[in-house]
Amino acid sequence: MLRKFSNSRTLGDNIRLGVLTAFSAGMVNIASLLLFFSFSSNITGHFAILASELVKGNLYQGAVVFAWIFLFFFGSFVSNMFVIHLNKRNAYVAHALPVVLEILCLVAVGTYGSFFYKETLAETETLLSLMLFAMGLQNGLTASISNFAVKTTHLTGTTTDLGILFSMFTRKEYRQNKELRGKAKLLLSIAAGYLVGAVASGFTYMYMGFGLFYVVSLFLVVVIFYDFYKLKLSRYLSNKRSKMETEQLETIAKPLPNIPEHKKKRTQEEVPAY
Amino acid sequence: MKLWLIYIAVFALGLTGFTVMMSSAASPEKVILGPWDEKTWMYENNTSIGADIMAASKTTATNSQPAFSLHEAENWEFLPDGKLRLTVNDEIQQLTWTIKGRGHVLQIKYADGHVENYQLTELNKDRMILDAESDVQARGIARLTFERNKTNTYAQEIQ
Numbered sequence: 472m473l474r475k476f477s478n479s480r481t482l483g484d485n486i487r488l489g490v491l492t493a494f495s496a497g498m499v500n501i502a503s504l505l506l507f508f509s510f511s512s513n514i515t516g517h518f519a520i521l522a523s524e525l526v527k528g529n530l531y532q533g534a535v536v537f538a539w540i541f542l543f544f545f546g547s548f549v550s551n552m553f554v555i556h557l558n559k560r561n562a563y564v565a566h567a568l569p570v571v572l573e574i575l576c577l578v579a580v581g582t583y584g585s586f587f588y589k590e591t592l593a594e595t596e597t598l599l600s601l602m603l604f605a606m607g608l609q610n611g612l613t614a615s616i617s618n619f620a621v622k623t624t625h626l627t628g629t630t631t632d633l634g635i636l637f638s639m640f641t642r643k644e645y646r647q648n649k650e651l652r653g654k655a656k657l658l659l660s661i662a663a664g665y666l667v668g669a670v671a672s673g674f675t676y677m678y679m680g681f682g683l684f685y686v687v688s689l690f691l692v693v694v695i696f697y698d699f700y701k702l703k704l705s706r707y708l709s710n711k712r713s714k715m716e717t718e719q720l721e722t723i724a725k726p727l728p729n730i731p732e733h734k735k736k737r738t739q740e741e742v743p744a745y
Numbered sequence: 746m747k748l749w750l751i752y753i754a755v756f757a758l759g760l761t762g763f764t765v766m767m768s769s770a771a772s773p774e775k776v777i778l779g780p781w782d783e784k785t786w787m788y789e790n791n792t793s794i795g796a797d798i799m800a801a802s803k804t805t806a807t808n809s810q811p812a813f814s815l816h817e818a819e820n821w822e823f824l825p826d827g828k829l830r831l832t833v834n835d836e837i838q839q840l841t842w843t844i845k846g847r848g849h850v851l852q853i854k855y856a857d858g859h860v861e862n863y864q865l866t867e868l869n870k871d872r873m874i875l876d877a878e879s880d881v882q883a884r885g886i887a888r889l890t891f892e893r894n895k896t897n898t899y900a901q902e903i904q
Contacts, residue, residue, distance in 0.1 A: 508846035508862070520847070527867075531773065534766030535847045541759055590827075590843040590852075592774045 482653045485621050489657055490664035491694050492613050493623035495687045496606060497668025498675070499577065500624070502683055503602050505676050506584070507595050511602035512610070512624035514543055535596050539603045546607020551615045567695050569612040574688045574695075576605035581684030588681070620654075623661055633658050773848035776868055780822040781891035820894065829853060851875060863889070 496512055503511035510516060517540050524533040550569040557565035580598050588594055606624045613621040622628060636655045639645040646652070675683040820832040829842040841854045844865070851863040863875040866888070873891040 508850040508852075524847075529770070530766045531770035532847045532849060534763050534770075537759075537766065538763050539847075541763075590845075592772060592844045592848055595845055596847065 480617055480620075482657060485617050485657050486660045487697070488613060488617065488694070489621045489623055489661040491690055492609055492621070493661045493664035494668035494671075495690045496609060496624040497665035497670075498672040498683065498687045498690075499602055499606060501669040501672035502676060502687075503599060505673070506681070507599050509599055511599060512543070512606040514540060514625065515627055517543075538596075539600060542600050542604040543607035543610075546604040546609075547611030547614075548607075550608045550611030554612065554615045563698060566612065566616055567698070569608045570691050570695050573605045573608045574691050576601045576608075577684045577688050577691075580605075581681050581688070584681030584684070620657065621661065623665065626662055626665055629658050629661055633662070773844050773865060773868055776870060777823045777842075777844070777851070777865075777873065778825055780820060780894035780896070781873055782894050783819055783821065783889060784892050785888075785890040787888040787890070821891065 500510055500512045503509060517536050521533055521536040521540065524530075524536060549572070553565050553568045557568070580601050583594075583598065588598075610622055610624040613623055633655065636651060636658070639651060640655070672683060675686055679686070822830040822832075823842060824830060827841050827843065829840040831838040831840065840856070843852045843854075844850065845852055845862075849865050851865050853861045853863070855861075861877070863877055865873070866876050867874040871893050873893075875889045875891070877887040877889065
């Protein structure tokens with residue numbers, strides 16, 4: 472999900488990444504709405520609110536919304552900085568770091584909310600800021616590594632693209648286009664993941680309150696460890712393969728019985744060519 | 746090097762703008778403090794209930810009217826410790842209040858755990874308009890307008 476970059480990613484990579492991150496984004500967005508009465512990833516809405524607050528002369532609220540928009544932007548900025556500056560050293564680490572930061576932000580929100588939250592406005596604004604930064608990190612990462620194919624924190628673009636694609640599918644030539652079908656599959660998966668996450672968030676909130684941020688973090692841990700596991704597995708398989716090859720070579724080169732020492736040596740010398 | 750300077754300058758500009766905006770306006774949590782007199786009570790269909798018939802309308806609520814109990818209060822006093830003192834027919838009730846979101850939602854909690862959310866449509870030192878919310882995204886189903894009771898020291902502090 473994370474280790475591949477840009478055009479080397481398959482549709483399956485993007486779908487897996489899209490579904491899991493859209494699920495967590497849906498959960499976070501609805502959690503922020505239920506707990507704090509404000510969305511944490513609806514940046515279009517925040518721009519509209521910013522304009523509305525400025526028109527009404529509510530500078531305090533305007534400043535808060537401005538800060539939230541900036542933090543989403545900054546999250547995306549930081550994410551892509553990791554990707555472009557660390558990608559050549561270690562792609563997996565470069566892609567996993569923004570997710571680790573996101574998990575830290577969400578765990579901080581969950582922990583503070585569970586144990587210290589006094590429901591003051593300053594606390595609410597700060598916790599929302601952390602969530603917007605986290606969503607910026609996530610959206611920046613998924614968009615960056617998937618060549619802008621996967622964006623999971625809001626569905627405006629996704630819904631627009633789906634509308635366009637389904638209108639295209641009214642013509643046979645587009646219906647048979649494998650790339651377009653794949654794109655539709657990806658976008659539908661993202662929308663479904665987001666919706667399921669949002670609904671799950673509503674139920675989880677009823678039973679767990681702020682604890683739901685731990686559940687979201689758990690999903691993000693799955694995103695990180697899926698690739699870690701894959702990397703480990705491929706490394707393990709390649710190690711095993713080379714070990715088996717070595718063993719085969721050793722078996723062939725094993726001293727043969729009743730062969731004089733000088734002949735044995737020759738036989739072993741011949742082995743490397745095999 | 747020059748590029749980094751531009752980046753830092755843009756971020757600093759944003760931070761300055763944020764600081765200026767924040768410092769030029771008081772937090773809704775401070776503005777709301779003090780006593781408020783309820784003046785009008787209006788339904789979503791913009792049928793204003795005048796002061797004379799307001800009391801009557803409150804006592805003859807139909808099924809279509811919201812089940813918000815707070816509109817029975819004539820005076821609300823927001824205290825700094827999160828307590829809300831309501832005066833209903835010279836009787837005083839103690840509730841708790843918090844402000845959520847970007848300072849646009851007033852949440853009031855009763856002792857029995859009942860919660861009411863109001864959208865703070867307007868809040869300044871003299872006037873407060875609350876929309877009783879049926880849904881977070883929807884405009885309120887009832888609008889309550891308050892004016893500052895200036896006999897109290899909170900109002901003087903804010904002014």
